[in-house]
Every structure is written in structure tokens, then in C-alpha cells.
Amino acid sequence: MALVLTEEQSMLRDSARGLISDKAPVSHLRGLRDAKDPTGFSKELWQSFAEMGFAGLLVPEEFGGSGLGFVEAGVVMEEIGRTLMPSPFLATSVVAASALSRGGNAAQKSEYLPKISNGSLLATLAIDEGAKHRPLQTSLQAVRAGNGFRLSGAKALVVDGHVADLFIVAARTAGSAGEREGLTLFLVNPKAKGVAVERTIMVDAHNAARIEFANVDVNADSVLGEVDQGAGLLDGVLDIGRGAVASEMVGLSDEVFNRTVEYLKSRKQFGKLIGEFQALQHRAAQLYVDIEITRAATMKALQALDTDVAKAASAVAVAKARAGTTATRAVQEGVQMHGGMGMTDQFDIGFFMKRARVCEELLGDANYHTEQLARSRGY
Amino acid sequence: MSESEAADLEEFRKQTRAWLEANCPPEMRKPATSDADVFWGGRNAKFSSEPQRIWFERMRDKGWTVPDWPKEYGGGGLSAAEHKVLRAEMAKMGARPPLSSFGIWMLGPALLKYGNEAQKKEHLPNIAAGLIRWCQGYSEPNAGSDLASLQTRAESDGDDFVITGQKIWTSYANFADWIFCLVRTDPAAKKHDGISFILFDMTSKGVSTKPILLISGYSPFCETFFDGVRVPKSHVVGTVNRGWDVAKYLLQHERAMISGMGERGVGRPLGQIAADSVGSDAQGKLDDSMLRSQIASFDVDEAALAACAERAVDLAKAGQAHPAFSSAMKYYGTELNKRRYEILMSAGGVDALEWESERSKQGARPRAWLRTKANSIEGGTSEVMLGIVAKRILDLPGA
Numbered sequence: 001m002a003l004v005l006t007e008e009q010s011m012l013r014d015s016a017r018g019l020i021s022d023k024a025p026v027s028h029l030r031g032l033r034d035a036k037d038p039t040g041f042s043k044e045l046w047q048s049f050a051e052m053g054f055a056g057l058l059v060p061e062e063f064g065g066s067g068l069g070f071v072e073a074g075v076v077m078e079e080i081g082r083t084l085m086p087s088p089f090l091a092t093s094v095v096a097a098s099a100l101s102r103g104g105n106a107a108q109k110s111e112y113l114p115k116i117s118n119g120s121l122l123a124t125l126a127i128d129e130g131a132k133h134r135p136l137q138t139s140l141q142a143v144r145a146g147n148g149f150r151l152s153g154a155k156a157l158v159v160d161g162h163v164a165d166l167f168i169v170a171a172r173t174a175g176s177a178g179e180r181e182g183l184t185l186f187l188v189n190p191k192a193k194g195v196a197v198e199r200t201i202m203v204d205a206h207n208a209a210r211i212e213f214a215n216v217d218v219n220a221d222s223v224l225g226e227v228d229q230g231a232g233l234l235d236g237v238l239d240i241g242r243g244a245v246a247s248e249m250v251g252l253s254d255e256v257f258n259r260t261v262e263y264l265k266s267r268k269q270f271g272k273l274i275g276e277f278q279a280l281q282h283r284a285a286q287l288y289v290d291i292e293i294t295r296a297a298t299m300k301a302l303q304a305l306d307t308d309v310a311k312a313a314s315a316v317a318v319a320k321a322r323a324g325t326t327a328t329r330a331v332q333e334g335v336q337m338h339g340g341m342g343m344t345d346q347f348d349i350g351f352f353m354k355r356a357r358v359c360e361e362l363l364g365d366a367n368y369h370t371e372q373l374a375r376s377r378g379y
Numbered sequence: 380m381s382e383s384e385a386a387d388l389e390e391f392r393k394q395t396r397a398w399l400e401a402n403c404p405p406e407m408r409k410p411a412t413s414d415a416d417v418f419w420g421g422r423n424a425k426f427s428s429e430p431q432r433i434w435f436e437r438m439r440d441k442g443w444t445v446p447d448w449p450k451e452y453g454g455g456g457l458s459a460a461e462h463k464v465l466r467a468e469m470a471k472m473g474a475r476p477p478l479s480s481f482g483i484w485m486l487g488p489a490l491l492k493y494g495n496e497a498q499k500k501e502h503l504p505n506i507a508a509g510l511i512r513w514c515q516g517y518s519e520p521n522a523g524s525d526l527a528s529l530q531t532r533a534e535s536d537g538d539d540f541v542i543t544g545q546k547i548w549t550s551y552a553n554f555a556d557w558i559f560c561l562v563r564t565d566p567a568a569k570k571h572d573g574i575s576f577i578l579f580d581m582t583s584k585g586v587s588t589k590p591i592l593l594i595s596g597y598s599p600f601c602e603t604f605f606d607g608v609r610v611p612k613s614h615v616v617g618t619v620n621r622g623w624d625v626a627k628y629l630l631q632h633e634r635a636m637i638s639g640m641g642e643r644g645v646g647r648p649l650g651q652i653a654a655d656s657v658g659s660d661a662q663g664k665l666d667d668s669m670l671r672s673q674i675a676s677f678d679v680d681e682a683a684l685a686a687c688a689e690r691a692v693d694l695a696k697a698g699q700a701h702p703a704f705s706s707a708m709k710y711y712g713t714e715l716n717k718r719r720y721e722i723l724m725s726a727g728g729v730d731a732l733e734w735e736s737e738r739s740k741q742g743a744r745p746r747a748w749l750r751t752k753a754n755s756i757e758g759g760t761s762e763v764m765l766g767i768v769a770k771r772i773l774d775l776p777g778a
Contacts, residue, residue, distance in 0.1 A: 003690035004697050261773055276777035281769035288768055289707045296690040297683035318682040373682075374675035379650025379665050 001307065003299050009075055012068075016079040019048060024085035026348045032086060033205035039163055040199075040207040041086040047119050054089065056117025058097050063113035065097075070240060070305040074247035074298065081251025084355050086206050088122050090248070091159040095241040096123035099168050103185060103225035103233045112166065112187075123166040125237065126155035126211055133364040135170065135234060136178055140213065142171035142186060148219040149173070151186065151194075154212045157361070161209025162199035164190055169213070174228050183230040187222045188213075204354040236309075239316040242363045243305055246298045246316075246323035249359050253291050253323075253330035256352045260284070260334045267339075280337060287333055294319075294326040314376050317369040324366030327356040392464050399468055402437045404430035408473045413743070417479050420509025422556050435509065438477035445483055445507045448491070452499055453507030459696040481550070482506035482513040484636040486559050489629040493576075493617040502557075502578070514581070515633075516546040516560030516603060517626070524763050526561075527570045527623060531605060533562035533577065535612075540564070540577065542585075542608040548757065552588040552601035555581050559629075565620050576622035579610040595749040596734070596742070631702060633758045634709035635691075649719065650674050653726035673722055677715075684711055703771040710764035713754035720748040 005013065023045055032040060049055050058073055059065020066072075073094050080087055097116050100109060100123070115121035127135055140153025151171055158167070167188040175182030190197060194216035202208050225233040261284060264275030274280055301319035304312040331353035335342035342349050360366065407430055411417050415427040418435055426432040438444055441455060447462040448454025457465060487506055490499055505511040522529040531544025542562055552558070557580055565573030581588075585608040590598035617625045650665065653674060658666040665671040691708060694700040723744060724731050731748075733739035755761040769775045 002693040002697065003686065004693045004699060261775070264775060273776045275775040278766070278777075281773075281775050281777070282762070282765040284773055284775065285707075285710075285765040285768035288773060289711050292704075292707060293680075293683045293687040293711060296687035299690065300686035314682070318679050318686075321679045322683045370672070370675045370679055373678055374650065374664075374671060377648050377650050377678065378663060379648070379654055379659070379671065379674065 001303055003296060003303070005071075005075070009072060012072055013075045013079065015052065016054070016076045017082070019052065020079045020083050020085055023048070024087075025083050026351055029084050029086055029205060029351060030348075040160075040205075041088060041163075045085075046088055049087065049089065049093075050117070050119025055093050055119045056097070056113070057093055058101065059093075059113045059117045060101065063109060064117035065113065066117075070243055070302045071299070073240075073244055074302040077244045077247035078251035078254075081248035081253075081355075082255040084204075084252070084351055088160055088163075090241070090244055091124040091164070092116055092122050094244045095125045095237060096166070096168055098240045099125060099185065099224060099233070099237045102236060103230075107221070108187065108224065121166060122160055122164045123168065124158055124160045124164040125168045125170070125241070126158045126161070127170045127234075127238070128157045129153070129155060133361065133368060135238060136180060136183075136231070138170050138172050138183055139177040140169065140171045142173045142184060144173075145217060148217060148222065149184075149186065151188070151213040151216040151218065154210065156200075156210050158209045158211050159362075160207045161190075161211055162197050163207065166190070167195075167211070168224060170230065170234060180231040182228050183234060184227050185224040185230045185233060186218055187224055188216065188218055192216050192218070202358060204351075204358040206355065206358060208358075235313070238363055239312055240305060242316050242320045242369075243298070243301045245359050245362050246294075246301065246319040249323035249327040249356065250291070250295050250298050252352055252356055252359070253294070253327045256330045256334040256349065257284075257287055257291055259349065260337050263338055274337075283333060283337075287330060290326045290329060294322040297322045314373060317372045317376070320364060321366045321369035321373065324360045324369070328360060328366075331356045388460055388464060391461055392468065395465055395468050398441075399472060399474060402434075403472065403474045404434055406430035407434040407475050407477075409475075410473065411475055413740075416475070418477065418509070419479055419512055419551070419554070420482075421512025421554065422510070423554070424509065424512070434475070435477040439508055442507065444478040444509065445487065448487065448503065448507065452491075452503035454503075459692075463692065463696075478509045480506060480509065480512065481515055482511065485515060485629050485633050486513050488632045489559075489576075489625050490616065492628060493625045497613075498578075498616060511556045512551075512554060514549050514552045514555035514558050514603075516549055516552075516558045518548045519545060520547050524760055526626070527574065529561055529563060529574065531560070531562045532566070533564050533575060533610075535564075536609075538612055539609045540575075540612060540615075542577075542579075542605045542610060544605050546603040546605075547591075548600045549588070549603040550600055552581070552603045553590055557581060558586075558603070559616075561622055561626055564622075568620065571623045573620055574622040574626065575619050576616045576625040577610055578614045578616065579608065583608050583610070585609075593749070594752070595746040597746060597750070599750075630759065631705045634705040634764070637709055637713060637754060637758045649677065649722060649726075652723065656727055656730055670722070670725060673725075677718055677722060680715060681719075684708075684715060688712075701772055703767050706759070706764040706767040707772070709758065710755075710761050710768070713751075714761060716754050717751050720751045724748050 053066040054076055056065030057068050061067040076089060080089060100112050112121060129139060140151065142149040142151050167190055169186045169188050171184055171186055172182055173184040194214040196212040198210045200208050200210055264280060264284060265273060267274050298319040301315040304315040334349050335353055338349055341347050418431055442450060442453060443455045446455040446457045446465050450456040483506060487503060490502060517526060519529050519531060533540035533542045557578060559578050561574055562577055563573050564575040585606040587604045588601040591600050591602060592598050653665055653670060657670060660666050688708060691700065691704055727744055731744045734742040734745060
């Protein structure tokens, strides 16, 4: 398959870009932040997303979705990255929808997927517990109790955690932290007794929460996939999320870069446009090359997720690692080349730097994924 | 791509795989490790082994030394999509290129675009069949990065040009049969406007070459001297004094070639090569955690670059490629290859320092390490590449 967008994918990009740049430029995020908006995103805009078929983009058509693939999800994520639009798309439409489509039984799928597609249900995966993304270190306990399970433990960096209608919780039903065996995914109602949600206001002004589970009872039907054997399902779902975040970071990097190059062409010092200085030209050129290479690696990963599952894990590790280093570099160069203006809150560039930092931590940073690649190659 | 096109391509893939399986000798299914493993063709060519000869002749007879050139010029007439399939199938079995040649990588594409019919008929089939080996007369002692300031003169004399001057860094000039050469045909014009692109036989009277000993101890490059070499005017490719257009077009192909020089995806992974000399701990991790990090970061970048190279081809096929993108790839690919060899030297430690011994295959690793330092200089330095990206792709201001 060619590593270029098809005509249909280009049309999808154009329509996503049209909507997002029109309704949710960076000023949209700024407004939500400044107003301390309790929802953290625009419900109206999410409804538009649903009407355009984006909310159920990955959901099979039989459940009211668009039945598209991960390359298409990446196209939308890249556009979200360009304007930093806060949206349930990542947590609900990419990660949770994939978990439910892949791991759900018939009843679970028909209960939740149509609601995701029509925009009426927000869902999110609760995975991280410590400061860093370490899925196998999951230690939130789920012990058998009566007909079901009793959950106790805590989760952090749960995207959209304070607005979600459904949690997908990674828990340990056997074994100990660090082991693949013994992981199980549970569907948990945020309103269940014993669930305490604390919205955490983050550096990037996007939604996240800490969640405590104090002896939360769930019935046996709440298991998503198989008891003790959740690692395989989780691997696949996490890789889908990582590919999507990498796409967001490509969009974010590209936008910062475009704004920076425009600045180099308009700002004058010493009687010259600063873009005439070779020191800046070469740094801009290096950044361009870095972004193009990362874009290709990310497309490769998304295609692998769609068509070549055996190669997907290492392709995703490469993409997320590259996206992390490239975005980090892009936002730093962006601020530096904008000079003092880059340090002001009034100027948008800082929003990109903040979001890049959060995207880097989401679902594993560059170090984590570089380590995964080394292990997969056996050294 | 329509369904029937996709089905045809799948059928082509099946047939290609079967043909390669049946025709590629087992000895030709591993990476080249020495100069003797590479067949360059030419009047004085010798095969280093029988399998090398068989493989070359079978591929030549199918037109697959130049799979995407038109059949009438000795090529395979494959479409871009078929060519990609053939490359992928060859890579899958580790098949070596049957013929390496500057005629294939550089001159051929330029002749296909700028050559007249007589020139195409005369030269392309000889390149495809490996009969003539070409070299490139571009750089001069005072025209390196600033190539357009070249001074080799071609003076008009009836139906001929008489060429006098000196070239440098001419790869394998001492083995080449013909040269494609940039000469100044109008000394009064602005520097880009008085250059012509001309072809001539290296056995012509007045041509001499002198190999240059490099830090690797090898002499892949020569100084090449022209002392009143007489060349028919019909050997100019394109228009007289418009040779810079041809030169630039050819450079794009040269840069694409150099960016692909690294040994991406072939042979053993770097981490395993390092484990041989450094050792591993009980978990199988390299016993040098900082070196391990360097290798892992390298592997990430190498895999990402491979995806970008694949995408560059796909973009070109879709007509969406920026003509200067090969400069971006050349910059990154050559810097990455240098990084690869720094890691290999570090991984090899003392063993990688031996220069003359059977054990070290006459210092193969340190010599290859030193050779890579030229990658970011030849065909345009990294700094020149970044300048091209800045000006032509990013449209930044200034000269």
C-alpha cells in the first residue's frame, strides 16, 4: 500500500480540517481554559463530530459507525493536533471504541458502540497508575466477590475521566505487578459506589482525572475480553492509541513549524529578515526533515495497524518514539525562534509546547518506546 | 487503484517471486560484503564468481538491470508499481542488485529526460547490458560545493569541442569507459549559463587519471585531466550552455542514490553485532547500557527513514513529490550512516582498530567507517543540502 493518502482520505482530511479550523482554532482552547469550563470541551462541536461520522469513525457500520480504519483516525487526529482542539475523539472514538469492538461480546458491543457513534456516550481507558506509563505494572486489584469482582486501587492521567460515562479499567485479577498474566479489563460505571473522580487541571488545559476505586463492586458481565488474559487485548488497544497520539503530534509539530517559518519570513532584525540568517535556515531545514520522516513513520504504523498486525507493534514503537522527539524539538525551536514573543501567554505557541509535553507522556514517551524496540530486536 | 489493477499487480508479484526463486543463485541472496561482490560492468569487467555471472545475465536478459526503463532501450518496461513490487520481492529474499552502475543511477535518468533519440539508442542499451562503465566529471579543485563555478573549458573548433581542464573526486575514473562531464562552453556568460553537459570516451587522446589515496587507505576517487580532448559537438546532451539544467536533474538522482547507501534492513541488526563483542547480561540486554541506548535510538531513526524513503517513492509516483526532497533525504541518510559506523566502531572496541590482518579482513570495519565520512560531502555537503531545503522547499529569504 502506498504511503500517501488516497483520494477518499484526502477528502476526509479536508472536511476535518474545514470543521476544526473553523470552529476550534487555538482560541477555542484558550477560551475553555480561561473560563475554567467545567466540561473542558464543546459538546456542540462533539455533536457535529458525531453528525459527520467522526465519533464512530472506527465503529463497524452495523453499530452505526463509519467502519473506517486507523489511517483515517490518524487523519482526524493530525487535524486535531493542528489547532489543539480538546475533543473526546482520542479517548472515546479511538481507544475505547477499539477496546469495545475488539474485546466486547455481542451484548457489550450493541449496548455501547451505537451510543459512541451517535455521540451520546463518552468512554475512556484507565490504565496508568504511577508517574510513568507502565501497563504491565498495573496493580489495581480486582478480587472475585460473589458473582462478580471487587476493585480497589487508583488510576491517573485518565483522559476525559471527569466527563466519561464509562470507564474501561485495567486491573489485576492474578499475578503481581510486572507480569503479563493476570490482567483483566473491566467496564465500570463512573457513578458506581466507591468511585471517586478528581479532575486534574493539567499544563495543557486538556481533560484528565485521577480516579480512586474503593471496593467498587462490578458484576461478571462487566469483564471486557477474558479474565486474566487481558494483556493481548490491551497491547492492541494501546498501540492504536499510540498511533493516534503520534498523529496528533505530527499535526502539532507541523503547525508549530509552519507558524515558525512564517515568523522567520516576517520578523526583521539587524535590517534583515531573520530567515536570511543561515544559522536559523539550517535549523529550520533540519526540523523540516525531522517532521517529514516522523510523518512517514507514523503513516507506516497506522497502515500496519490496519493491514499488517504482525509488524504493527514495532512500527508503532518507532512512530511514537519519533513523534515524541520530533514534537519536543519542534516546540522548543518554535519558542526559541519566536524570541520573547514565544514566552508570552498571549501568543499561541506556548499552547503547543504544553500539549506536546502531555502527548509525550500519553501512552508511553520516547524512552519507553525506544526501549520496547530494543527488546523486540533482542539486545 | 482499481480492483482489476490490484489483481494484475498481485499476479505480477506471484510470477516475479517464482521467477526470482528459480533464477537467483543462493550465493547472490546475501548482502555484498566486499568490492568483489559488486559487479560494475564495463569493457574490462570480470565476474568474481560464476553465480555472479549467471545472476547478472539472467537479469539482463529480462531487462531487470534497469527494470523501469523502456524495453526499446534495454529496460524491463515495468510500471512504477511493478518496479516497487520487484524491489520488495528482491529485498525479501536478500537478492543483490545484479549490476551497479553510475550509468543506471545517474546518467540514464538524465538521458531519458534530456537526451536526443540517437543518444538514447547509442548509450542506454549499453548501460542496461553492463557493456560500458561510466564516471561523472563534475567537481573541480576550485568547484566543490560551488559546483557552478567550474572552469574546465570546451572551445569550439568546427564540429568539435576541444576540452582542457581538471576534474577531481571522479569516482572510479581509472576503471571507467566513458565520462559524463560538465564543461564551460561560454566563459563570458553568468556562471550557471555557460555550462554544457557532454559525453566522451575515456580512451580519447588527452585524457588521463590519477587515483587519490584516501584516509581509508583506498582510492575510489581520481583526479582526471583533460589536455585538448577532441569531442564531437553531437555529444552534448540537451542544449549547449543549458547543461546546468541537466546537471541539477542528475544531481537529484545522485542524492537519492547516496541517501540509500546505508545498509538499511539488510544483514544482522546492529544490536546483535554489538552483542558479539560487548556481551549481554542474564536478560539478554547488551552489557553496555549507554551503547544500547545509542543503538536503540539509531534503530528508531533508521526505521523511520526507511518509511520516509518508501513514501518519497510513493509521492513521486503520485506526482506529489517536491523536486528538492532528495536533498532532504540525502542530508538525513548520510548523517545516519555516519552514526551507524560510529556505533559500529564503538561496539567493536579494540577489534575494530586493526588495519592489516586476516582476522579483520584487512581492516574492513575501520576502512568502511572512514569511507562513510565522505557520504555527507560527496554529491553536495550536508550544509549545501540544508541550504537547498531552506530555500527551495521552505522558501526562506536570501541568496
